[in-house]
Amino acid sequence: xxxxxxxxxxxxxxxxxxxxxxxxxxxxxxxxxxxxxxxxxxxxxxxxxxxxxxxxxxxxxxxxxxxxxxxxxxxxxxxxxxxxxxxxxxxxxxxxxxxxxxxxxxxxxxxxxxxxxxxxxxxxxxxxxxxxxxxxxxxxxxxxxxxxxxxxxxxxxxxxxxxxxxxxxxxxxxxxxxxxxxxxxxxxxxxxxxxxxxxxxxxxxxxxxxxxxxxxxxxxxxxxxxxxxxxxx
Numbered sequence: 097x098x099x100x101x102x103x104x105x106x107x108x109x110x111x112x113x114x115x116x117x118x119x120x121x122x123x124x125x126x127x128x129x130x131x132x133x134x135x136x137x138x139x140x141x142x143x144x145x146x147x148x149x150x151x152x153x154x155x156x157x158x159x160x161x162x163x164x165x166x167x168x169x170x171x172x173x174x175x176x177x178x179x180x181x182x183x184x185x186x187x188x189x190x191x192x193x194x195x196x197x198x199x200x201x202x203x204x205x206x207x208x209x210x211x212x213x214x215x216x217x218x219x220x221x222x223x224x225x226x227x228x229x230x231x232x233x234x235x236x237x238x239x240x241x242x243x244x245x246x247x248x249x250x251x252x253x254x255x256x257x258x259x260x261x262x263x264x265x266x267x268x269x270x271x272x273x274x275x276x277x278x279x280x281x282x283x284x285x286x287x288x289x290x291x292x293x294x295x296x297x298x299x300x301x302x303x304x305x306x307x308x309x310x311x312x313x314x315x316x317x318x319x320x321x322x323x324x325x326x327x328x329x
Contacts, residue, residue, distance in 0.1 A: 103129060103301075103304035103305060103307065103308035103310065104126060104129040104130055104131040104163075104164065104304045104307055104308060105129070105130035105131075106130065106131075106132065107130075107131050107132065107163040107164060107307065107308070108131070108132050108134070108159060108160050108161070108162045108163050108164075109123075109126055109127075109131040109132065109133045109134070109162060109163065109164045109165070109166065109307070110134050110136055110155060110159075110162040110164075110165045110166070110206075111123040111126070111133055111134070111135045111136065111137075111165075111166045112136045112137055112140075112165060112166065112167050112168070112169075112202060113135070113136075113137040113138075113166075113168045114137050114140070114142065114168070114169040114170070114171070114195075114198055115168075115169060115170045115171040115172050115174070115195070116168075116170040116171070116172055116174075116175055117137075117168070118168045118170055118220060118221065118222065118265075119166055119168040119220040119295075121295035121296045122166065122220055122265075122295045122296065122299050122300050122303065123135065123166055123300075124296050124300070125295065125296035125297060125299065125300025125301070125303075126164075126166060126300050126303055126304065126307075128296070128300065129300065129301070129304045131164070131304075131307075132159070134155060134158075134159045134162075136151070136152075136155055139151070140152075142198050142201070144201075145201045145204060145205075148198070148201040148202060148204075148205050149201075149204070149205040151205070152202070152205035152206060152209065153205070153209075156209050161209040161210060161212075161213065161215075162206075162209070162210065162215060163215050163216070163307060164215060164216045164217075164218065164303070164306075164307030165206060165210070165215070165216070165217045165218070166218055166220060166303060167199070167202065167217055167218065167219050167220070168219070168220050168221065169195050169198050169199045169202070169238075169242065170195065170221070170235070170238070171190070171191055171194060171195045171198075171238075173187070173190050173191035173234065174191040174192060174195060174234045174235040174238050175235065176191070176234070177230075177231035177232060178231060178233055178234070179231055179233075180233050183233055183234070187234070188233065188234050188237070191234035191235070191238070192233075192234040192235075192237040192238040192241070193237075195238045195242075196238055196241040196242060196245070199241075199242050199245060200245065203217070203245070203249055207253065207258075210253075210256075210258050211253060211256040211257075211258055212256075213257070214256065214257025214258055214312075215257070215258055215259075215307075216258070216259045216260075216261070216306050216307045216311065217246075217258065217259070217260045217261075218260075218261050218262075218263060218303050218306050218307065219242060219243075219246055219260075219261070219262045219263065220263050220265060220299075220303075221239050221242070221243075221262065221263070221264060221265070222235075222239070222264070222265060222266075223264035223265060223266060223320060223322050223325075223326060224236065224239065225239035225240045225243070226264055226318070226320075226326065226328065242262075243262050243318065246260045246261070246262050246316070247260075247316045250315045250316035251316065254315055254316075257312075259306070259311070259312065259314060259315035260315060260316065261306055261314060261315060261316070261317045261318075261319060262317065262318045262319065263299065263302065263303070263319050263321055264318055264319065264320050264321065264322065265292075265293070265295070265299055265321045265322065266287075266292035266293065266321065266322035266323055266325060286325075287322070287323040287324055287325045288323060288324025288325070288327075289323035289324050290323070291323055292322065292323050293321050293322070293323055298321070299321050302319065302321065
């Protein structure tokens with residue numbers, strides 16, 4: 097997608113990254129499109145709904161309410177491959193359920209600031225849970241839980257002008273997966289483009305579109321950005 101520099105020019109963007117930092121290069125690309133980017137995550141107190149809300153409130157007080165939120169919540173524990181018969185329930189809960197709880201708290205905190213004027217929330221995540229990936233038990237649980245939450249909230253907030261969408265990126269387009277052993281199937285399909293999309297120059301422009309006026313009619317969608325590896329209806 098050829099980026100239109102006017103899509104995000106002067107718009108306020110909150111880039112909320114918790115854990116693995118999957119969207120860092122994508123956010124760099126969003127800044128290239130002229131957005132005023134505020135990076136959040138490491139400085140947020142995630143201990144409770146109240147502390148998350150306080151952190152978002154402080155960011156809004158300092159920078160104004162966001163027009164676009166780029167959201168990536170992937171606890172580092174969720175990146176660890178485990179066989180289902182070997183994974184302790186406590187480890188699964190820490191990796192998957194805590195990440196889902198944090199996602200819910202962030203959405204609850206963002207809603208009051210976005211619903212009065214509208215805006216866009218875009219999740220950036222790997223496409224692994226959509227196609228089934230051996231041993232990524234916690235990550236698959238977390239991602240599908242987040243995606244279901246995204247669709248439900250998209251229906252609840254649509255009338256207020258807030259859209260929510262999900263970008264399913266090729267894992268190899270996201271730096272934290274460089275060190276993760278991903279099982280390759282013997283019959284694995286080829287990537288139509290022959291490569292994974294570049295996060296800064298090829299994934300970020302789609303966020304620019306979704307966060308701009310041109311993308312206001314799209315909500316609750318899962319958009320595959322994997323170079324044509326998995327072509328789903």
